[in-house]
Amino acid sequence: MLPQALRSISDVSSDLMIEVRSASFALHKFPLVSRSGRIRKLLLEAKDTKISRLNLTSLPGGSDAFELAAKFCYGVNIEITISNVALLRCAARFMEMTEDISEKNLEIRTEVFLKDTVFPNISNSISVLHRCETLLPVSEEVNLVSRLINAIANNACKEQLTSGLSKLEHSFPPKPVQCLDSETPSDWWGKSLAVLNLDFFQRVLSAVKTKGLKQDIISRILINYAQNSLQGLFIKDPQLVKGSYLDLDLQKRQRIIVETIASLLPSQSRKSTVPMAFLSSLLKSAIAASASTSCKSDLERRISLQLDQAILEDILIPANPHGNNHNPLCHLYMT
Secondary structure, three states: OOOHHHHOOOOOOOOEEEEEOOEEEEEOHHHHHOOOHHHHHHHHHOOOOOOOEEEOOOOOOHHHHHHHHHHHHOOOOOOOOOOOHHHHHHHHHHHOOOOOOOOOOHHHHHHHHHHHHHOOOHHHHHHHHHHHHHHOOHHHHOOHHHHHHHHHHHHHHHHHHHHHHHHHHHHOOOOOOOOOOOOOOOOOOHHHHHHOOHHHHHHHHHHHHHHOOOHHHHHHHHHHHHHHHHOOOOOOOHHHHOOOHHHHHHHHHHHHHHHHHHHOOOOOOOOOOOOHHHHHHHHHHHHHOOOOHHHHHHHHHHHHHOHHHOOHHHHOOOOOHHHOOOOOOOOOOOO
16 A cells, blocks of 8 residues: 555655555655654664665554654654544654654654643543553553543542632622523543543543542442443343353453452442442442452442442342343443
8 A cells, every 4th residue: 555645745766665564655765764763773774785675563553653654754744633643652652753863753743742732631631541542552651641641630630629619609609690600510521431441441540539539520430431331241141151252251351340340439438429229230240240259248348338328129139140131230320
């Protein structure tokens, strides 16, 4: 595959073929070595001085990332966006497109965009973090994942503080107020976390807890994530697939999610911010997934502290968990 944008840049015939997985790019050495330290090294280290083919199969982001990086090397003005900044940042690392090689190179361009557009905004940070999942381990190596998680945690707590001050001002208005704008909940961003894989979600939740995010907000975020992540993992007819690899795989995935959600719950108390109905549903899920004894015991202790809030449905635990054919969290809604 030859990128159309590169064909019109020069009439000089190609002297270097770059292979990136299933794609091939017919390009030129000079513009590439002027921006990419990696390609420069590969050409210098080659025993054959007339080398005309390089393989960059391990480039994070594959051919899409390389095409954008190659255009940048040719001087094409590429647009850095929320959708591609993680891709380009990781490509810049792999291609060694640093300031040591050329001024205003791709690495610094992506870093400026991250600083100005991504890190200050929770939604943008979550979107970019989600895209980092397919760019591991390079997205970790450039410290992008940890910086995004820290940005989300910091901004979430700022949102919480801003919301609190806004409520305080509304409680003591300097003069009669005819109409107040509807408040934006301080956890409006929480539902967006449902797109993250379990590892990234756990790291974000741990970070916001450390920063002091309110427990009721954490509870709502956990409930929403549990609803989304456990949806569809329950076997519709256990008798048909009992003991099969499908059954075991679904059970394992369900167990990992349930145990992780349980470990992230706010501290136990009689005035817990975690609804009794959710704890009960989570325990039922834990039993169905054969979760660890410590996980089930922790949930049982939490439930025992809130028994005065329970209704009959909350405390009915099936004797045969594998007889369930539905997800007990499906009908639970955030309050």
